[in-house]
Each structure stands twice: as structure tokens, then as C-alpha cells.
Amino acid sequence: xxxxxxxxxxxxxxxxxxxxxxxxxxxxxxxxxxxxxxxxxxxxxxxxxxxxxxxxxxxxxxxxxxxxxxxxxxxxxxxxxxxxxxxxxxxxxxxxxxxxxxxxxxxxxxxxxxxxxxxxxxxxxxxxxxxxxxxxxxxxxxxxxxxxxxxxxxxxxxxxxxxxxxxxxxxxxxxxxxxxxxxxxxxxxxxxxxxxxxxxxxxxxxxxxxxxxxxxxxxxxxxxxxxxxxxxxxxxxxxxxxxxxxxxxxxxxxxxxxxxxxxxxxxxxxxxxxxxxxxxxxxxxxxxxxxxxxxxxxxxxxxxxxxxxxxxxxxxxxxxxxxxxxxxxxxxxxxxxxxxxxxxxxxxxxxxxxxxxxxxxxxxxxxxxxxxxxxxxxxxxxxxxxxxxxxxxxxxxxxxxxxxxxxxxxxxxxxxxxxxxxxxxxxx
Amino acid sequence: xxxxxxxxxxxxxxxxxxxxxxxxxxxxxxxxxxxxxxxxxxxxxxxxxxxxxxxxxxxxxxxxxxxxxxxxxxxxxxxxxxxxxxxxxxxxxxxxxxxxxxxxxxxxxxxxxxxxxxxxxxxxxxxxxxxxxxxxxxxxxxxxxxxxxxxxxxxxxxxxxxxxxxxxxxxxxxxxxxxxxxxxxxxxxxxxxxxxxxxxxxxxxxxxxxxxxxxxxxxxxxxxxxxxxxxxxxxxxxxxxxxxxxxxxxxxxxxxxxxxxxxxxxxxxxxxxxxxxxxxxxxxxxxxxxxxxxxxxxxxxxxxxxxxxxxxxxxxxxxxxxxxxxxxxxxxxxxxxx
Numbered sequence: 094x095x096x097x098x099x100x101x102x103x104x105x106x107x108x109x110x111x112x113x114x115x116x117x118x119x120x121x122x123x124x125x126x127x128x129x130x131x132x133x134x135x136x137x138x139x140x141x142x143x144x145x146x147x148x149x150x151x152x153x154x155x156x157x158x159x160x161x162x163x164x165x166x167x168x169x170x171x172x173x174x175x176x177x178x179x180x181x182x183x184x185x186x187x188x189x190x191x192x193x194x195x196x197x198x199x200x201x202x203x204x205x206x207x208x209x210x211x212x213x214x215x216x217x218x219x220x221x222x223x224x225x226x227x228x229x230x231x232x233x234x235x236x237x238x239x240x241x242x243x244x245x246x247x248x249x250x251x252x253x254x255x256x257x258x259x260x261x262x263x264x265x266x267x268x269x270x271x272x273x274x275x276x277x278x279x280x281x282x283x284x285x286x287x288x289x290x291x292x293x294x295x296x297x298x299x300x301x302x303x304x305x306x307x308x309x310x311x312x313x314x315x316x317x318x319x320x321x322x323x324x325x326x327x328x329x330x331x332x333x334x335x336x337x338x339x340x341x342x343x344x345x346x347x348x349x350x351x352x353x354x355x356x357x358x359x360x361x362x363x364x365x366x367x368x369x370x371x372x373x374x375x376x377x378x379x380x381x382x383x384x385x386x387x388x389x390x391x392x393x394x395x396x397x398x399x400x401x402x403x404x405x406x407x408x409x410x411x412x413x414x415x416x417x418x419x420x421x422x423x424x425x426x427x428x429x430x431x432x433x434x435x436x437x438x439x440x441x442x443x444x445x446x447x448x449x450x451x452x453x454x455x456x457x458x459x460x461x462x463x464x465x466x467x468x469x470x471x472x473x474x475x476x477x478x479x480x481x482x483x484x485x486x487x488x489x490x491x492x493x494x495x496x497x498x499x500x501x502x503x504x505x506x507x508x509x510x511x512x513x514x515x516x517x518x519x520x521x
Numbered sequence: 522x523x524x525x526x527x528x529x530x531x532x533x534x535x536x537x538x539x540x541x542x543x544x545x546x547x548x549x550x551x552x553x554x555x556x557x558x559x560x561x562x563x564x565x566x567x568x569x570x571x572x573x574x575x576x577x578x579x580x581x582x583x584x585x586x587x588x589x590x591x592x593x594x595x596x597x598x599x600x601x602x603x604x605x606x607x608x609x610x611x612x613x614x615x616x617x618x619x620x621x622x623x624x625x626x627x628x629x630x631x632x633x634x635x636x637x638x639x640x641x642x643x644x645x646x647x648x649x650x651x652x653x654x655x656x657x658x659x660x661x662x663x664x665x666x667x668x669x670x671x672x673x674x675x676x677x678x679x680x681x682x683x684x685x686x687x688x689x690x691x692x693x694x695x696x697x698x699x700x701x702x703x704x705x706x707x708x709x710x711x712x713x714x715x716x717x718x719x720x721x722x723x724x725x726x727x728x729x730x731x732x733x734x735x736x737x738x739x740x741x742x743x744x745x746x747x748x749x750x751x752x753x754x755x756x757x758x759x760x761x762x763x764x765x766x767x768x769x770x771x772x773x774x775x776x777x778x779x780x781x782x783x784x785x786x787x788x789x790x791x792x793x794x795x796x797x798x799x800x801x802x803x804x805x806x807x808x809x810x811x812x813x814x815x816x817x818x819x820x821x822x823x824x825x826x827x828x829x830x831x832x833x834x835x836x837x838x839x840x841x842x843x844x845x846x847x848x849x850x851x852x853x854x855x856x857x858x859x
Binding site: 289296 | 539540555632633634652654655656657659660664676677678679680714717741742743744746747
């Protein structure tokens with residue numbers, strides 16, 4: 094890793110409370126100095142970051158890479174290339190691949206493939222139950238040994254509360270974090286949109302907010318009783334967030350995240366059956382969106398992620414309920430986070446913390462910060478580079494985005510992972 | 522900066538610009554009542570009026586769509602609706618193709634779009650679509666070649682616009698001034714595509730007062746935002762109304778978690794002669810059929826003097842002829858301009 098000098102940028106490092114125009118020095122894959130070059134430092138590469146923002150590389154808590162099993166939608170190579178083109182240096186991938194990440198072999202396959210082709214760090218989650226079927230515990234200890242960063246049952250709900258309790262207990266035994274998607278499947282049924290006036294108007298089956306809140310209530314009880322380290326993924330309702338805030342007030346150390354699109358879109362954006370807005374959890378009401386923004390502001394929401402789910406075009410070409418849910422989010426995560434700051438929801442430093450140090454802390458990583466000795470995962474972005482979301486401007490293989498045509502306020506220009514320049518807009 | 526419009530949680534949800542209208546303001550596809558202006562609905566009723574006399578003639582045909590091919594694309598079985606569309610098309614002198622998809626292409630794994638492309642290649646002029654998924658007709662309309670029209674014959678729980686228009690036609694035959702009417706729609710509003718279309722049609726035509734009556738399990742969230750008053754008590758809901766529209770309860774749902782039993786439903790929401798007495802003396806009783814006698818209404822009511830149910834069936838053909846000829850006229854206009 095050749096020494097790199099990033100000069101003249103506005104360095105924002107939320108973890109260390111830095112927001113100043115200063116230089117950054119990288120060597121041997123780590124941050125070698127901030128503001129002042131370490132003794133004897135001789136840069137082989139100098140990156141001029143004048144008028145740009147230099148911040149820790151983004152850590153995205155939810156990126157479906159689609160490999161193994163659905164390579165027609167995306168691959169580890171294609172989607173990690175899209176990640177780094179958007180300043181994202183680490184991606185957490187859920188276990189609902191094909192085959193499912195419930196054996197050491199599949200973990201090894203992903204990590205091997207990542208080593209071969211990935212530009213970003215790939216952090217797999219292991220299955221909480223065998224085959225994600227919710228009946229038998231996975232071999233968590235073996236999965237940990239193989240390199241998973243945590244456990245999850247992905248979006249397949251655990252209906253059997255006893256199995257969930259045992260899974261949480263066993264995960265706690267091995268000091269592993271469990272990532273929970275709160276959803277009561279009997280309440281969400283075959284729903285595909287938020288239960289509300291729009292679902293009624295379009296005659297689409299609705300998913301009530303209670304599908305999320307009832308599950309959060311149950312899960313919080315079991316988390317408290319088992320003492321497991323738990324993280325709630327992709328909360329979509331204001332009420333669920335209030336429940337988390339209350340639990341925290343009572344001393345429970347749970348964390349939670351939101352998908353960035355839930356901070357911008359509501360059920361109304363589905364308009365006339367726009368399948369790009371077919372998402373799970375669904376786009377909720379305006380009250381929920383405002384509540385989620387408020388939760389960011391109050392600090393209840395720890396992290397923001399993309400919930401990236403690339404699809405081939407055919408997957409979205411059908412009547413709404415028959416299309417595959419999910420959006421391609423890697424290309425819009427960074428600009429939408431910057432836009433939160435532009436809209437005054439958070440300061441830029443606070444907004445960046447939600448995609449850097451905060452997810453790093455949830456995952457127990459040393460990255461997400463730029464103090465001396467931290468991994469040299471860096472994002473350099475141009476805060477003036479406004480661009481329009483289109484098939485041409487996206488890096489992901491999945492073009493399924495409801496933000497098509499939106500003007501975005503910022504774009505990554507260079508990305509470094511472990512001190513290696515893995516994306517440079519000047520070379521694109 | 523591109524921004525997206527949002528609505529406050531209490532404001533009515535407005536429908537975006539519809540693909541149903543062409544650049545001349547004429548009906549291009551007939552997907553949903555919602556979003557259509559009153560002028561188009563009124564025009565459809567007027568044209569249907571003129572077709573009623575056609576169906577009464579010895580030779581029940583007009584040459585309006587001679588040489589055109591209409592394809593009944595039914596992804597969901599329905600003999601009654603398909604037959605009335607077929608009859609309407611034949612009375613307009615069109616050639617009709619009936620395709621029952623659940624039994625053929627979809628089981629072979631062909632995609633919907635592939636099938637459409639194939640039918641387009643056979644020079645079809647119009648698709649009449651019935652599908653179990655809400656939004657299916659809209660999706661097909663957004664994908665077909667510009668010279669093809671799509672008519673929705675019922676999509677999921679979304680809309681069934683021709684059924685609603687034949688109901689409006691039947692109402693207008695008896696009570697021409699919609700603004701003076703108080704109407705109650707009773708029954709399974711949650712799953713009914715007919716009810717959604719009726720609500721939009723009645724509101725667009727300027728109905729005086731519109732009520733919906735059902736237990737809370739059968740009323741979907743936020744229904745009041747469609748412009749209705751909600752009643753849970755049938756007696757209160759039909760008091761002094763001019764029109765009662767009963768909805769069909771699907772028997773397969775009867776023992777689910779929506780209502781406890783047919784008996785209790787009939788006891789609370791069944792239309793009887795005694796209950797009709799609460800409405801206006803000249804009240805019209807309607808039902809899209811087929812009726813579950815003894816569940817939604819008494820036989821005495823279904824066959825009684827207030828019932829216009831059979832008239833609804835007859836009017837179905839005239840309305841479908843009107844819808845088809847209007848959509849096809851838009852196509853002809855477009856071709857003439859080109």
C-alpha cells in the first residue's frame with residue numbers, strides 16, 4: 094500500500110469530532126496521520142481534495158449482492174464496484190442467498206469470491222436458523238469461525254417464539270449480534286403496500302403498522318430476557334421507533350437502522366402502481382416518514398442503510414403485487430444522506446455518522462473513523478456535483494430505483510479501501 | 522431541484538394524470554373510473570342509451586367495429602362478464618377472440634409481456650382484461666402498442682369500471698338527478714372492485730350523499746378518504762336512502778376472520794322487506810350478482826318491486842358497447858390525425 098497524501102479537503106470525521114480543512118496521510122493500509130504528516134512520510138500519490146469533503150468510507154448495513162444464486166441480478170464483483178463508486182467501503186450482506194448462508198462452506202464461498210473480485214469489504218451475516226426456516230438453530234459457532242459478522246433470519250420471520258428465544262440465547266452464548274427484521278407474518282399476510290388510504294384506493298392488500306410493532310414488542314421482551322446484543326433492521330413506522338426509544342430509556346441496549354428511502358418516500362409515491370416502489374417493509378405514511386426523521390434527529394435511529402436489492406428489469410415488469418420487492422440503493426445512499434443535511438434534518442457530520450462510525454460500532458469494526466491507526470477506508474466526495482439519477486448515471490447492475498429523475502446533491506470522486514485507491518472518477 | 526409531491530395525512534389522495542385520456546381529452550383506455558372527468562362518464566351513459574334501442578331490434582347489430590379484433594384476455598375465470606363483453610363486441614360487429622390464460626400460457630411459463638407481444642402480432646385492436654391482481658389492466662395498458670386499447674373487466678380488488686357504469690346507467694334510468702340522491706353501498710367493501718368503481722363514479726357524477734355500510738372487518742383503512750360516510754349499522758345506513766347497492770359476499774371468505782357466520786351476517790346486514798321500509802318509499806335495490814339469497818338479501822327483496830337487478834344485467838351489454846366504441850373512436854381519431 095503506497096503512502097497517500099489527501100490534501101486540502103474538508104475532513105469530516107464524526108467519530109473524532111473533526112470538521113476542518115486539513116490533510117490526511119495514509120500508509121500501510123491505515124491512517125498514518127491527520128493534519129500533520131508522520132515523521133519520514135513520503136507520499137507516492139497525492140490526491141487534491143480542494144473543495145471536496147473527505148470522510149470515512151461508508152458502511153452499508155444491508156446490501157444484497159445476489160451472489161451466490163442470483164447472479165443475473167448482480168454479483169459480488171458488480172455490486173461492490175457500484176458500492177465503491179458511491180463512497181461505500183464496507184457492505185453487510187444478508188444470509189438469504191441461494192444456497193443460504195447457514196454452513197461454513199457458503200461463508201467461505203462468499204469470502205473467497207470477495208477476495209477474488211470485491212473492491213469493498215464484504216461482511217456476510219449468517220443464518221440464525223437452518224435454511225432460515227425458523228425451526229432449527231444454525232451452527233452459529235461454526236459460522237462465526239468461518240467469518241460471519243452477525244446473525245439474521247433476513248426477512249423470513251420467526252413465527253415460533255420459542256425457537257426465537259433459543260436462537261437469541263445461543264447467539265448470546267457466543268457473543269454474536271443478532272440482526273432482526275421485525276414483522277408478524279400473520280398480520281402482514283400477503284400485503285404488498287402500507288395499509289392505508291392508498292392501499293384502499295388501489296385495492297392492494299395492505300401491511301398494517303401493527304405487523305411491525307407487534308413483532309417489535311415481542312422481540313424486545315425476548316432480547317431483554319436473553320441478554321443478547323440485538324439490532325433492529327429497516328424500521329419503517331414511527332410507533333416502532335418510539336417503542337425502541339422507550340426500551341432504551343429503560344436501559345435496554347438495542348440499536349436500530351432505517352433504509353434511506355423511508356426518509357424520503359411515502360405510500361403516495363406508489364401513485365398508479367409504480368413497481369419501483371414495491372418495497373418490504375412498504376413505504377409508509379407521511380406521519381411515519383416524519384417520525385423516522387425525528388428519530389434520526391433524537392438519536393433513536395443509529396444508522397442509515399441502502400437496503401440495496403438489485404433486480405433484472407423483468408422482475409419489475411408485472412402487475413404491482415406480482416413484481417419482486419426491493420430497490421437498487423447503492424447509487425443513492427450517499428447523496429440522500431448529504432441531502433438530509435441540506436434539508437436541515439441533521440448536520441452534515443451527524444448525517445455522515447449514521448453511515449460511518451455508527452454502523453461500525455454496531456458491527457464492532459475499527460473502520461468508520463479516521464484517527465491514526467484506523468483502517469484507511471476513505472470516501473472523497475464533491476458536495477457540489479449535482480447529478481440526475483438515470484440508467485446511465487447508476488453503477489449498480491440493478492436499475493430498479495424510484496428515484497429516477499431526482500437530482501442528487503453530491504457524488505463520490507475517489508474511494509479508498511485499506512489504503513488502496515479502488516475508485517477514482519478521474520479514471521472512469 | 523426535483524421534488525416529489527406529498528400529501529398531508531388528512532388530505533384526500535389525488536390520482537395522478539391518467540393514461541386513460543388521449544391528447545384530445547377522449548377515452549383511450551378504460552382502466553378505472555377514478556381520474557375520469559364527468560363529461561366522459563356522462564357521454565358513456567348517453568351512448569349506452571342509444572345502444573339500448575339496438576339491442577331491442579330484430580337485427581341486433583351495428584357496424585361500428587366491423588373489421589376490428591377484440592381479444593378477451595381473462596386471467597381469472599368469469600363466464601358472466603366475459604359473455605357480456607363478447608356479446609357487446611359482436612353487436613358492434615367486431616371479431617372476438619376469447620383467451621383463458623390460467624389454463625394455457627401462464628402455466629407454460631410464458632411471461633405476460635411475451636404473450637401480449639404475440640397477441641399484438643396478430644393485429645388485435647383491443648384487449649378486455651380480467652385479472653386477479655390489482656393494477657394488471659393499468660400495467661397492460663402501459664405496455665401495449667399505441668394503436669391498442671385496453672378495457673378493464675375487473676382487476677383484483679381495484680376497479681371494475683364497466684360494472685359500475687352499468688349501475689350508474691340503471692340508476693339514471695330511474696332517478697336522473699344524481700345530486701338529489703342519497704346512496705348506500707352495503708357489504709364486503711374491503712375486497713370489492715365494483716364498490717371502488719361505484720364510489721368514484723357516484724362522486725364524479727355529483728351524488729348528493731354516499732354511505733358505505735359494513736362491519737369494520739369489511740371496511741378497509743382510510744376508506745373515508747374516497748369520499749364516503751361510514752356506517753356500521755344497516756338500519757342507520759339505509760335510513761331515507763334512494764338507492765341501496767348490495768355487494769356480494771364471497772362464500773369462501775364467510776368462515777374466515779372477517780365475519781363469524783352467514784347467519785350472523787344476514788341477521789345484521791341482510792336486506793329484508795322490513796329493513797327496506799326504513800329507506801325512501803321508491804328506493805331502488807341493486808346487486809352486481811350473483812346473489813347469495815338469504816345471506817345478502819331475502820329472496821322476497823331480490824325479486825321484489827324495488828329490485829332492478831335483472832335490468833342491471835341487460836344494461837351491461839349497452840354500457841360495454843359504449844365503452845368499446847368510445848375507446849376505439851379515440852384510436853380512429855389518432856389514426857386520422859397521423
